[in-house]
Amino acid sequence: ETGVTQTPRHLVMGMTNKKSLKCEQHLGHNAMYWYKQSAKKPLELMFVYNFKEQTENNSVPSRFSPECPNSSHLFLHLHTLQPEDSALYLCASSQDGGQTGEQYFGPGTRLTVT
């Protein structure tokens, strides 16, 4: 049990659909992250939230829209995705947002865009 949960674990959606990924951390951390993991590629950092404020947006297309209502919850809203967006989306949290410390990851959402 890593203390970070993600739902759903698997998602299949069409290119015209709208869906949301949810992440919740039970560790009392102040920072949360969204990553994209594609096969045989490095983890790609998408968004960072520190104390609910977005501090990082690594040139992510606008079809991905994050939301952080509080320090424990993080959402990724998806709309009009492309097949190349199919990947494992990982949420992580850490004590602070400087990425200096250990990050705790959720199990991920396996997304398939058809």
Add this chain to the structure above:
Amino acid sequence: GQNIDQPTEMTATEGAIVQINCTYQTSGFNGLFWYQQHAGEAPTFLSYNVLDGLEEKGRFSSFLSRSKGYSYLLLKELQMKDSASYLCAVLDSNYQLIWGAGTKLIIKP
């Protein structure tokens, strides 16, 4: 550009020792992490090195040479459960984590 290199895949035998190498070229250095990721599961933290030398933690050890831009993860007394991907990540001068693509380790009986 910034780059982390590690082998794509390695195979080792149960009970043996394996060394997974990681070389990096980054703008500055503020530490190096190793994570383990079993198939279909979350990455979990293994080690953090910021100074040169060897850090030992049970069957796992991690080594760092900052002058050579090099680290390795050493796994001893391999067990079948060690079959996983091992991710190397470097914290650069802007405190951004740069990730390698991971090394898939296959353990055979």
